[in-house]
Amino acid sequence: MYKTIVGLTMQYTPLAAVKHRVVLGQALPFNVLDASHALMLAKGQVVQTAPQLERLFERGALVDLAELQSPAERIRRVPRGALPDLWRSCVGDLYQALEQCSDEHFPEAIAQASQPVLALVERDPDLAIFQVLRQEANPLAQYGLDHALHTGITCALVARRLGWSDAEQERAMKVALTMNVSVFELQGQLATQTTPITPEQRQAVLAHPEFSARMLMLAGVTDTDWIKAVLWHHEVSDGSGYPRGLRGTSDLANLVRQADIYTTKLSRRANRKAVAPDEAARMVFMQDPQNSMINAIVKEFGLYPPGTFVRLVGGETGVVAQRGVSVKFPIVAVLSDAHGKPLPQPLRCDTSQPGRGVVATLGEDPGLARFSMSQLLTI
Numbered sequence: 001m002y003k004t005i006v007g008l009t010m011q012y013t014p015l016a017a018v019k020h021r022v023v024l025g026q027a028l029p030f031n032v033l034d035a036s037h038a039l040m041l042a043k044g045q046v047v048q049t050a051p052q053l054e055r056l057f058e059r060g061a062l063v064d065l066a067e068l069q070s071p072a073e074r075i076r077r078v079p080r081g082a083l084p085d086l087w088r089s090c091v092g093d094l095y096q097a098l099e100q101c102s103d104e105h106f107p108e109a110i111a112q113a114s115q116p117v118l119a120l121v122e123r124d125p126d127l128a129i130f131q132v133l134r135q136e137a138n139p140l141a142q143y144g145l146d147h148a149l150h151t152g153i154t155c156a157l158v159a160r161r162l163g164w165s166d167a168e169q170e171r172a173m174k175v176a177l178t179m180n181v182s183v184f185e186l187q188g189q190l191a192t193q194t195t196p197i198t199p200e201q202r203q204a205v206l207a208h209p210e211f212s213a214r215m216l217m218l219a220g221v222t223d224t225d226w227i228k229a230v231l232w233h234h235e236v237s238d239g240s241g242y243p244r245g246l247r248g249t250s251d252l253a254n255l256v257r258q259a260d261i262y263t264t265k266l267s268r269r270a271n272r273k274a275v276a277p278d279e280a281a282r283m284v285f286m287q288d289p290q291n292s293m294i295n296a297i298v299k300e301f302g303l304y305p306p307g308t309f310v311r312l313v314g315g316e317t318g319v320v321a322q323r324g325v326s327v328k329f330p331i332v333a334v335l336s337d338a339h340g341k342p343l344p345q346p347l348r349c350d351t352s353q354p355g356r357g358v359v360a361t362l363g364e365d366p367g368l369a370r371f372s373m374s375q376l377l378t379i
Contacts, residue, residue: 018068027046028042028045030063035060037062083120084372094117095149104219114174118170144188144191147263154301155175175230179209180212193271229249233256235257262294278303281298302330303328305320307320312334313359329352331350347379
């Protein structure tokens with residue numbers, strides 16, 4: 001039994017086939033539909049008795065199979081062209097969860113909201129990196145939330161590269177998402193501010209690791225590795241960090257710290273432009289060439305990560321759509337020809353081919369706004 005909605009094939013199964021998922025007297029874990037796919041019982045409603053359940057079977061009640069799958073399973077099955085819309089939806093849910101840190105159900109809410117984002121990162125790492133680079137449409141006032149997401153994406157990608165377990169990857173993302181939970185609003189203020197930071201603002205910045213860790217504990221987070229990494233994410237191995245000047249922390253705290261620094265450089269403020277990705281990679285590498293986390297970040301993103309505006313040897317301009325065979329040779333969506341004339345459709349260019357290399361990164365959009373993300377995904 002199938003139904004196509006917005007390019008996706010919806011599949012249904014009889015409620016009787018999944019009756020083992022229904023517990024009498026407890027909330028339904030899915031919506032129950034009638035034979036025409038209209039809602040009969042909403043997720044969370046309760047079937048109290050066996051006769052009530054039998055009547056649903058007799059009426060041909062259905063369940064959408066997608067509701068029986070985990071977020072990762074659903075995301076693995078959707079067409080690639082549907083991923084940009086899924087990103088927008090999942091990020092919206094994630095931001096809503098982050099803004100409710102004082103809620104007693106926060107640990108469950110952030111787990112539920114972060115898992116689909118992790119699945120999206122795994123499904124298409126290039127598209128995930130693109131989210132980190134191309135931030136122009138996002139208001140600076142929500143910088144705190146955006147930066148948390150971008151650091152989380154980076155941590156998830158690098159943790160996977162390092163061979164960390166699924167649980168460790170999820171924890172790394174959660175640490176990044178919540179490291180600044182006590183100063184999201186202040187971060188937005190600082191991003192839009194053109195005057196120097198005030199003494200009061202600086203004090204709040206220096207205190208935020210401890211305040212964020214405390215907020216998480218009050219919200220019911222019991223994972224000590226998560227709490228410690230939030231507390232330590234600004235500590236430095238030479239003891240010059242804050243809030244406690246520690247010389248040794250954890251690999252998790254080190255990863256989050258380096259991802260925080262790198263993604264900060266990729267972000268614009270009211271008083272400065274974003275640093276070009278190749279320059280950001282060089283800057284973080286030169287600060288600590290022996291740091292294994294920095295090396296992993298640079299290898300994962302490359303010199304020209306997806307979302308980077310570039311000029312090619314032949315003079316054409318475009319945006320990196322995918323990472324290539326090495327950090328120097330990405331796949332580019334060419335948007336304008338050598339004379340600056342906009343192309344009607346993006347053209348694929350493998351820069352590892354002779355005479356097709358990248359010669360420069362660009363600060364200005366070479367025409368990306370004319371195309372949808374779905375168009376770039378199909379080159």
